[in-house]
Amino acid sequence: MSETQEGYAIVVHGGVGSPRDYDDGCERAAGRAVEELAISADALEAAMAAVAEMEDDGRFNAGTGSVLCLDGATVEMDASIMDTRGRLGAVACVQGIKNPVLLARAVADTPHWLLAGDGANRFAAAIGHPLHHEISEHQRAAHDKLRRALAGSVPAMPGVDNKAFLRFWNYHNPADLPPSAACDTVGAVVRGPDGHFAVACSTGGSAPSLLGRVGDTPIIGAGFYAGPHGAVAATGIGEHIVRHLLASRVYGWIEDGMPLEQALKRGIDLFDPSISVGLIAVTKTEAAFQANRDMPRARIVKA
Numbered sequence: 272m273s274e275t276q277e278g279y280a281i282v283v284h285g286g287v288g289s290p291r292d293y294d295d296g297c298e299r300a301a302g303r304a305v306e307e308l309a310i311s312a313d314a315l316e317a318a319m320a321a322v323a324e325m326e327d328d329g330r331f332n333a334g335t336g337s338v339l340c341l342d343g344a345t346v347e348m349d350a351s352i353m354d355t356r357g358r359l360g361a362v363a364c365v366q367g368i369k370n371p372v373l374l375a376r377a378v379a380d381t382p383h384w385l386l387a388g389d390g391a392n393r394f395a396a397a398i399g400h401p402l403h404h405e406i407s408e409h410q411r412a413a414h415d416k417l418r419r420a421l422a423g424s425v426p427a428m429p430g431v432d433n434k435a436f437l438r439f440w441n442y443h444n445p446a447d448l449p450p451s452a453a454c455d456t457v458g459a460v461v462r463g464p465d466g467h468f469a470v471a472c473s474t475g476g477s478a479p480s481l482l483g484r485v486g487d488t489p490i491i492g493a494g495f496y497a498g499p500h501g502a503v504a505a506t507g508i509g510e511h512i513v514r515h516l517l518a519s520r521v522y523g524w525i526e527d528g529m530p531l532e533q534a535l536k537r538g539i540d541l542f543d544p545s546i547s548v549g550l551i552a553v554t555k556t557e558a559a560f561q562a563n564r565d566m567p568r569a570r571i572v573k574a
């Protein structure tokens with residue numbers, strides 16, 4: 272354990288639109304980050320420990336709790352990490368991986384920053400990353416709920432009987448899909464005792480999603496960003512978040528000296544209220560979260 276541990280700040284979220292009942296999972300994750308800081312004093316290790324804890328929780332849409340794609344069988348996950356020591360790694364559309372956030376960290380040790388799909392899965396196999404193929408009751412129940420919603424009044428696919436949509440899991444034209452019914456990405460931002468910043472994020476994507484869909488979570492400057500002035504993570508419908516390069520814009524306002532609460536509010540206000548979006552961030556002096564829906568979260572600050 273480090274003898275020299277000083278002030279730190281940790282903020283964790285469990286996805287905008289998720290119930291606050293899941294706050295306990297975020298608190299446990301933030302606690303894991305504190306434990307990790309006590310061991311390594313490394314902001315990135317702490318952020319990853321928090322996210323891996325939520326990936327293993329089973330209730331969040333990340334890791335073992337990830338939502339199923341429209342085919343009702345496939346889980347595709349994205350994750351990312353970044354810190355002010357220069358580490359940057361991400362994975363997109365990975366399958367059967369227990370902790371995508373740890374795989375994203377491993378990518379940071381390759382010459383690349385982002386690996387996707389089959390190549391990322393093979394990389395996981397090559398480094399012996401633990402696998403996870405089980406589909407839980409929680410995941411099935413979430414998919415059944417979505418299936419019922421799709422079979423309702425909203426056309427799942429133009430010209431196709433909704434009841435048959437399971438056979439049509441990649442659409443010619445997905446424009447008529449209803450707005451995302453499930454978000455619940457997880458994320459953590461940390462200011463370490465040495466003043467370094469880190470961010471880690473992980474998601475099963477937003478549902479309903481076509482196979483191959485990638486949101487904002489593994490895209491630098493959209494779902495996440497860390498720099499010498501702080502670290503930012505976003506949650507919400509990735510298709511909208513990427514259009515605003517949300518994490519990078521919020522980081523820019525922080526860099527310009529805007530108070531953190533104001534910068535987060537300005538970020539949320541970029542979006543129409545019908546679009547779920549949430550943000551967490553830490554700076555040299557502040558640690559905050561904001562969202563336009565319920566968002567499970569936890570914050571631990573030690574002066």
Ligand code: ASP
Nearest residue numbers: 454455456486506507509
């Ligand atoms: N941003 C994630 C995505 O679009 C979903 C979420 O934050 O809940 O993949």
